[in-house]
Amino acid sequence: MAEETNVNQNTANEQPSKTERKMKRSDKSVRSYQFFLIRLGVLLLVLWVLFFFIIGVVRMPSTDMYPRIDAGDLLVYYRLDKDVKAQDVIVIEKTVPEMEGKQRIVSRVIAVAGDRVEITDDAHVMVNGNVLVESNIFYPTSRYEGFTEYPLTLKEGECFVLSDSRNGGMDSRFFGPVKKDEIKGTVITIMRHNQL
Secondary structure: OHHHHHHHHHHHHHOOOHHHHHHHHHHHHHHHHHHHHHHHHHHHHHHHHHHHHHEEEEEOOOOOOOOOOOOOOEEEEEOOOOOOOOOOEEEEEEEOOOOOOEEEEEEEEEEEOOOEEEEOOOOOEEEOOEEOOOOOOOOOOOOOOOOOOOOEEOOOOEEEEEOOOOOOOOOHHHHOOEEHHHEEEEEEEEEOHHHO
16 A cells, blocks of 8 residues: 555656646747748748849730740749850840830840841841841841941850840840840740739
């Protein structure tokens, strides 16, 4: 009998009181809350770095790239790629004297540094003396008189861009070559506005 009483007293002494149990639960919830806040902070930091230094998002401002890219489509571009090549679609921020402030323009690279570009009287694009064959361009590439002089040889750090919709598109025929520091990045994917 005495042994049983001792065992019961020892067991009672080993069990935590209600206050101790509440404190343990409270400590666990505080630690869980702190862990959640730390993870949330890390996630926000990663997203901030990703979207302000590596990836950019822009809405297509016009129909200059129709039919491949329509006005209102959401474009995701890679900010770190400034060494563009022919046929890249790029996002440009250009100061156009005839328009107010900087303009955000999306266009296709036709020629890069060292290339010689000419737009002929019969609406053909020539790069380095060869007619550029473009299978998905449905409009003639006419000159814009009084703007860019041809033939034009591109300097280091320059590229020549044309819109896919060549009738009235805002491109190098209007504002001349694009400099490397005006390139915001290369388009990597398109999200159609009618599918959002």
